[in-house]
Amino acid sequence: MxxxxxxxxxxxxxxxxxxxxxxxFGVLRLPDVYTRNHAASKSATLGIMCxxxxxxxxxxxxxxxxxxKVLLAIVFIFVTAPVGGHLIARAAYHSGAKLWxxxxxxxxxxxxxxxxxxx
Amino acid sequence: xxxxxVILQTVTKVTVFIIILFSLRLFFSGHYTPGGGFIGxxxxxxxxxxxxxxxxxxxxxNILPIDYKIVTAIGLLFAIGTAAGALLFxxxxxxxxxxxxxxxxxxxxxxxxxxxxxTGVYLVVVGVTMTIIQxxxxxx
Numbered sequence: 001m002x003x004x005x006x007x008x009x010x011x012x013x014x015x016x017x018x019x020x021x022x023x024x025f026g027v028l029r030l031p032d033v034y035t036r037n038h039a040a041s042k043s044a045t046l047g048i049m050c051x052x053x054x055x056x057x058x059x060x061x062x063x064x065x066x067x068x069k070v071l072l073a074i075v076f077i078f079v080t081a082p083v084g085g086h087l088i089a090r091a092a093y094h095s096g097a098k099l100w101x102x103x104x105x106x107x108x109x110x111x112x113x114x115x116x117x118x119x
Numbered sequence: 120x121x122x123x124x125v126i127l128q129t130v131t132k133v134t135v136f137i138i139i140l141f142s143l144r145l146f147f148s149g150h151y152t153p154g155g156g157f158i159g160x161x162x163x164x165x166x167x168x169x170x171x172x173x174x175x176x177x178x179x180x181n182i183l184p185i186d187y188k189i190v191t192a193i194g195l196l197f198a199i200g201t202a203a204g205a206l207l208f209x210x211x212x213x214x215x216x217x218x219x220x221x222x223x224x225x226x227x228x229x230x231x232x233x234x235x236x237x238t239g240v241y242l243v244v245v246g247v248t249m250t251i252i253q254x255x256x257x258x259x
Contacts, residue, residue, distance in 0.1 A: 069141075072137065072141065076134065076137060079130060079133065079134060080130065080134060083126060083127060083130045086126055087127060090122075094122070
């Protein structure tokens with residue numbers, strides 16, 4: 001029983017660490033603000049949630065401590081981290097950060113032009 | 120161009136309650152686990168700052184019509200009152216006392232006068248932080 005649980009906890013911790021590593025590689029290697037933001041906000045969120053879930057399982061099953069703060073932290077990160085990413089990307093767009101030169105579509109630019117013509 | 124803050128405002132409405140509940144938990148658990156008046160007050164102030172970020176100063180003043188300078192004063196009064204209350208029982212200034220009480224729902228609970236002192240710290244921290252941030256915020 002405990003041996004299987006140890007493997008599950010280890011899997012969550014390693015998966016979280018791997019996803020955080022993937023997020024940092026994405027931030028380093030992707031070409032513009034929006035793709036980097038995509039990597040950072042998505043992969044890092046899931047990575048941290050995996051690490052926290054592993055921590056929660058470790059304390060609950062191995063030590064018998066039900067730590068509700070960790071569950072609250074998982075919910076909180078799941079709710080707030082994507083909003084943080086959204087706000088950073090929107091602030092970058094409105095302050096004029098360029099898209100990658102190989103991107104083909106920018107619907108938000110068309111929308112702003114449309115708004116200017118019809119107001 | 121008028122920006123649309125609906126995502127930020129909706130998430131703020133949900134998360135402010137989580138932050139305030141967690142700050143109260145930190146405040147009340149300060150005697151036996153990490154936490155206490157200072158960190159609880161800072162986190163409550165953080166929740167109020169999140170409200171200020173998502174909405175504007177006037178809306179937040181409508182939701183919470185509180186003068187934070189008075190909150191600071193009440194907090195100092197709590198601290199001084201707890202400390203001076205010890206003098207009534209013929210013991211030195213700032214002597215605390217505790218006892219076990221049987222409360223209706225909670226059962227046997229130990230109540231400590233240090234919680235009143237901590238309430239003072241909590242109110243002072245909330246009041247000072249919010250005064251600083253609102254004073255900086257209205258400078259336009």
